[in-house]
Amino acid sequence: MSKDIVVIGAGFAGVTAARDLSELGYRVTILEARDRIGGRTHRRKFSDTDADIEVGGGWFAGPIQRHAHREVVRYGLNYKADPPLTTFSHLLGGKRSEAAIPIEADDYLAFERASFHVLNAAQHLNPEIPIDQQPLKSFDVTWEEFLGQVELTPTIVDLFNTHAIDGCGPTHENGSALTVLWNTALFGNSIVNWTTLTDQQLEGGTNALIEAILGGATNVELHLETTVMSVQHDETRAKVTTVDGRVFEADGVVVALPVNVWKTVEFDPPLGHDKIAGAALRPGVHGAKSWALVKNVPAGFFGYGNYKVTNGVSMLIDEGEVDGYRLMMAFSPAGISEENPDGFDPLDIASVQAAIEAFVPGAEVVKVDGHDWNADPYSDGSWSAFKVGELDYLGGMRKPEGRLTFAGSDICRGWISWIDGAIESGTYAAAELDRIVSQA
Known part of the structure; x- marks a missing residue:
């Protein structure tokens, strides 16, 4: 029965x-x-257009994520790579860089030191065993505390913070370094894999x-x-x-x-x-993702930035052309919350304008769209x-x-x-x- x-x-x-x-x-x-x-x-149309946007989570890492990949294969779906990135503007360490990798000669040793620090810690995490069943208390500290254990240049601090805080949240949210180390381990103990394998969405x-x-x-x-x-x-x-x-x-x-x-x-x-x-x-962290139609932005744009100096946005990505404008996706680790009432508002055109213009002077935001997961009573937070x-x-x-x-x-x-x-x-x-x- x-x-x-x-x-x-x-x-x-x-x-x-x-x-x-x-x-x-x-x-x-x-x-x-x-x-x-x-x-x-949640995939839906950008306001008043035929362009599909993912206002929530939407990215996959292919076969390395075996449970999702199993379902993708089972139902005959296909991955779709994001548009290529060809133009860059990063705001890190108090400097602007238009290089794909914003590291100058003075940062090389610090970059090596930070990379070794992360990879050396992450190698102690076994992705085949649930994280709570592993002896990892020494890594259960804030990301700021973890990164502060090695001597780094301001640019490398900002670069690794920007890479990390989208995952574990700003310092005031008490995010553990384990979030970053666990993801690094899952990606084969590779920072490169983490940044290069996450450019896949699904057709549909x-x-x-x-x-x-x-x-x-x-x-x-x-x-x-x-x-x-x-x-x-x-x-x-x-x-x-x-x-x-x-x-x-x-x-x-x-x-x-x-x-x-x-x-x-x-x-x-x-x-x-x-x-x-x-x-x-x-x-759940209080992150935010905003979508915007923007004028005066080059195609294939990508930018990393210290969210404290870019009006709340840590990453800006071009997702293609819509009606003659660039469709931009802006990530913030610090959306509006009770603890941060002045945080980044993904639905406010002035907030989005200020952030995007910090990356691309002269850019003009025409329209914004998205979803405030922090104000949503059925999520009360984002990722x-x-x-x-x-x-x-x-x-x-x-x-x-x-x-x-x-x-x-x-x-x-x-x-x-x-x-x-x-x-x-x-x-x-x-x-x-x-x-x-x-x-x-």
Whole structure:
């Protein structure tokens, strides 16, 4: 007799878990608060144009990310490389450089020293073992503290900070150096791989993959605009109640929500100590991504910059031509948040103008678009990062509790914050819940 499962959240983790459980013979109901699937990925048109943009996560690293690649191959999708980068303007160490690699002779030894420091530390991380199961406490310090352990020039400090803080967040967010070291290890202990293998999107974008995963599932019922209020469970059953009063009875539940919004759901019995303590560290950073149509920017543009002197943006990339303008993508590690109310606003044309003009004097922003994930109540933050001290709780954060399993790129075993991590964690959560229900 088929049993019932509820999956809370229709991002990549939730949809993967639902597909896998349906293939195991369960009846699956997905409850999603948004009016769409995809979670913190979202591909749509740039305002008033036919240009597709990824306002959330959208990049892949090919076969090295084996869980996402497995799904890409399964559904016959293809990768698509970003446009080539041919023009550069970097603002690092108080200087502007138009070289592809903004390093002068005075920086060579410092660059070598910083690279060795990162690679020497990252070689101690085994990407085949979950990070929380490795003795890595000595690296669980802020990125600023880690980088400060070696003598560097201002340019190299800014270069490595810019490379790192997009992942682990600014200093005030208490991001751990482990985020950077873990990603370095996952990329084969290579800084070069990290910077050269992440130029791949999918033909059709993230929508193509998540729609294929959901479309390949049978016996799955999707409820959009359905916000979960509470989850009750005991040794035999679970009951999920939505804010509009609907009740879904199930043999088990996959909680596939960002960790930062676990607090919006009332769990009975309450979540365990590790989940409460780990969630209190807020593993999602307050980053921002803005898209802009811009005049007077050369094709193939790329720029790195110290976000404190570029009006909030650390990386600026040209993504092609739209209606005679350049379509630019701007990344900021410091979006607006309670701790940083004056942070970068991805939807404010004046903020985006100030940032882009810092990289390209004379550039003129015509229109902006994007999504403020920090103000979004269903994400309460953008991408994920390890916070100092989170290692103590990570294993418990992903551990099943009663009839509940937990999934998401925040707590995955591998590629934290990447789509691959979400898919991997959805696969694990489905397998764990099948084990729990089957053995009951």
